[in-house]
Amino acid sequence: MKIKICPKCGSTEFESFGHYSAPKLLRCKSCGFENEIFPEIEKSKLEKLKKDLVQNSIRNKKIGKKLRNNPKY
Numbered sequence: 338m339k340i341k342i343c344p345k346c347g348s349t350e351f352e353s354f355g356h357y358s359a360p361k362l363l364r365c366k367s368c369g370f371e372n373e374i375f376p377e378i379e380k381s382k383l384e385k386l387k388k389d390l391v392q393n394s395i396r397n398k399k400i401g402k403k404l405r406n407n408p409k410y
Protein backbone atom coordinates (compact mmCIF):
# COMPACT_ATOMS: atom_id res chain seq x y z
CA MET A 338 0.00 0.00 0.00
CA LYS A 339 1.31 3.42 -0.95
CA ILE A 340 0.64 6.69 0.78
CA LYS A 341 1.42 10.30 -0.02
CA ILE A 342 4.11 11.92 2.03
CA CYS A 343 5.32 15.50 2.44
CA PRO A 344 8.92 15.77 1.20
CA LYS A 345 9.59 18.60 3.65
CA CYS A 346 8.46 17.21 6.98
CA GLY A 347 7.33 13.64 6.38
CA SER A 348 3.72 14.30 7.33
CA THR A 349 1.00 12.24 5.68
CA GLU A 350 -1.85 14.66 6.45
CA PHE A 351 -2.98 16.81 3.55
CA GLU A 352 -5.82 19.05 2.62
CA SER A 353 -6.77 20.01 -0.91
CA PHE A 354 -7.50 23.56 -1.92
CA GLY A 355 -7.58 25.83 -4.93
CA HIS A 356 -10.03 27.72 -7.08
CA TYR A 357 -12.20 26.05 -9.65
CA SER A 358 -10.22 27.88 -12.32
CA ALA A 359 -6.82 26.80 -11.00
CA PRO A 360 -5.19 23.42 -10.76
CA LYS A 361 -6.03 21.49 -7.67
CA LEU A 362 -3.31 21.71 -5.06
CA LEU A 363 -2.53 19.80 -1.93
CA ARG A 364 -1.24 21.41 1.21
CA CYS A 365 0.63 19.67 3.98
CA LYS A 366 -1.29 20.16 7.21
CA SER A 367 1.88 20.00 9.22
CA CYS A 368 4.27 22.45 7.55
CA GLY A 369 2.08 24.16 4.94
CA PHE A 370 4.10 22.99 1.95
CA GLU A 371 1.99 23.17 -1.20
CA ASN A 372 2.27 21.19 -4.40
CA GLU A 373 0.22 19.52 -7.09
CA ILE A 374 1.92 16.19 -6.65
CA PHE A 375 3.42 14.65 -3.56
CA PRO A 376 5.67 11.62 -3.61
CA GLU A 377 4.16 8.29 -2.68
CA ILE A 378 5.98 5.64 -0.74
CA GLU A 379 5.24 2.25 0.69
CA LYS A 380 3.66 2.62 4.10
CA SER A 381 6.18 0.19 5.55
CA LYS A 382 9.00 2.58 4.65
CA LEU A 383 7.38 5.60 6.25
CA GLU A 384 9.07 5.40 9.65
CA LYS A 385 12.54 5.09 8.16
CA LEU A 386 11.91 7.99 5.81
CA LYS A 387 10.71 10.19 8.65
CA LYS A 388 13.89 9.51 10.57
CA ASP A 389 15.94 10.40 7.50
CA LEU A 390 14.01 13.64 7.09
CA VAL A 391 14.67 14.67 10.69
CA GLN A 392 18.36 14.01 10.26
CA ASN A 393 18.40 15.91 6.98
CA SER A 394 16.68 18.93 8.49
CA ILE A 395 19.23 19.05 11.30
CA ARG A 396 22.01 18.85 8.75
CA ASN A 397 20.36 21.49 6.56
CA LYS A 398 20.18 23.94 9.45
CA LYS A 399 23.90 23.59 9.95
CA ILE A 400 24.72 24.24 6.30
CA GLY A 401 21.70 26.43 5.57
CA LYS A 402 23.81 29.43 4.68
CA LYS A 403 25.69 27.41 2.11
CA LEU A 404 22.48 26.03 0.60
CA ARG A 405 20.92 29.45 0.14
CA ASN A 406 23.78 30.42 -2.15
CA ASN A 407 23.38 27.28 -4.20
CA PRO A 408 21.04 27.84 -7.18
CA LYS A 409 20.07 24.17 -7.03
CA TYR A 410 18.17 24.86 -3.85
Ligand SMILES: [Zn+2]
Nearest residue numbers: 343346365368
Ligand atom coordinates in the same frame (compact mmCIF):
# COMPACT_ATOMS: atom_id res chain seq x y z
ZN1 LIG B 1 4.99 19.01 5.46
